[in-house]
Amino acid sequence: MAAYTRVEQKDDLAELGELGGPPRRGPLQPQPLALAVGPAQSAVRSLNWSYAGWVVALFLLAHSAWTSKSATTSAEDDCFDPFRSLGYVHRPANLSLRHFAYPPSASLDDLTTPTPIDASMDPPDGALSLAAPAYGDMLNEKVKPHDLAFARDKSIWFIGDSHDRMNLEMFCQQHEAGGAVLDVPHWHIKANCRFPDLNLTFASFFHYGLSPESESSEPDPWNIPQIETSHENENPGPYSVEGRLKEYWLPAVAEVGRPSLIVLNSFFWDLRYFAHHARHFDRGTLLRQDERPLTYSELAWHRSRARAFIDAVRAAFPGTPVMFRLGQEHQTNRNEGNVAVYQLNQSLRAVLAKMNVPVFEWASLLTGERRYADDQHFAAGAPARLYSDMALYYLRRAVKGWDRCEPWPSMARPPARAR
Template structure:
């Protein structure tokens, strides 16, 4: 009997020991970091990476990080400004350079994805500036700029490709019931009506659409005029002076209102263009942070990014790649012929190729 009990206790002890070893091994296995493999076929502009900025208006490239950059290998510091050629080769294609190098755009098969296509940015003067920049970058390739008014519509056409890069202007997302908003915009001669984006669709955008044709890619944006709208609203209703400040951080309630109107904005274009890929462009930083203006931009961008992810709208991350930009034409606009507009053009053509060849095409 004693021998039997002894054997039973020995077996139990061994069993407990085995279970402890298994638990320890499992815990150790689960606690060790196992990096998720990083695909080389993701959207590179929306991956973490390195922004290379040289001295000329064309020296700007985004290089996404790869697994080999994350292995903790020791490297020697060197007396060199440019990234290694092998790393630059991993950057998304510079379609701007393809255009410049083509010689004859009518016989450039590598650019056939852009032939006869239209990209449309819907937003404000920053989008117009990028269109102007596209034309400035490709003046020698025959680019032609056409404007119906700074606050109406602008487009750049590249005849050799029959490619159109255009912009439609609106005054932000004030609601149609707010009839005080339009007369508040001064000077009146620079701000032709209608003042609400829902009304501009039929009165302003549709006539231009008849000329440029159905877009193959739409990039929406509504940031800077909405930042201006909130203090206008507070002033109209006589609210506290802190809310009437033109440049200031946003409130929680204002961002909630903005997300609701952004949803209306996206749905408006989805309804009108049900089979056209739509992206959303974030707002770039101001030239300075006076009055907490860049805090407001950060707040609005984070709010918009979260909403667009919820709505399934891809982000056009141009603005985030320009963090620290200094070469401004004024307190908020970049220069037409500049690194920011060159990067915009490269990105527009990258996403156009995705839109044309299949939105899930990620390489």
């Protein structure tokens, strides 16, 4: 990071205001209207307040509550997470992707108010108040808005696989107009996307899944070194997350800065590992297939290794917020391969909930995506844009205080191992 000249700018988070969140309102109740009613009008009073009139009044009140932009935010709103809330996925024409949360404080009547169907393809303007900011749009501005002051001198780390690297590459290319600088020393080691004017770095670090080092080392390296490759030195060691942590991730602090947020992932290389393991130990024909449902013991093994992975990263970077990205569906469901995706995601969610690790819900928000580069990687466009918007949203939360909100974990020290 020293290669860039830092632009001094006051970065007072108090000036940023609170995180954008939904208006907090109680259940809507129809309020009597102040009507001037004379003696001659008393005969029609019941008509004015007929059932139809109440429905109209309720609709207007509910619509006003849902679309209001004038509501002030509160400390409670500061803890609202639009990406982890029930809501509506919207795809604007600019190949981005926005998630609009339904108001969590809305009553059943609010949610079920009769609403006519119109011809609009876009949600109402007021729904924007329930969405995270479009930080990707802000990053493309040559003069960065003050809304991005929280990102100055920060580093976001993605520790995972080629999906993280490709998202970073596509996102960086989308933001060349905003000064983004891409650097990929080795696709199976690390990649960086820097914004020099903010001294902000998105860093991606690669690993081969959760298999132990011993399976890829002498005297019997049957795992990673035996996987067919198309490039020289395509899969350099170390071959375990523990080895990579020591060899690459800890030394990277001097290069890209201490991480302010870490997003972990271990998924598709593990799916490959299960089939490779079965072939090496001559298990049944079904178990040797690359795409198939997983067994109960395979999932139990993965949970134990996921716990070790998270514990190791937390111990290496104490105080740094950690999230975990789950896997997305394959473009095809060849040999019921998406059953394994569902199984592994469910298994990981169980571990992450016990370890107080929030889920980076990128994959679930892309359900039904059809623009794939291959059977598992997404093409350039909305997925990478959503990735950056989410990363910056959670970076802002990390800067403001990760442990202020439930269910966020305390980051004062690594958690004690549960018995």
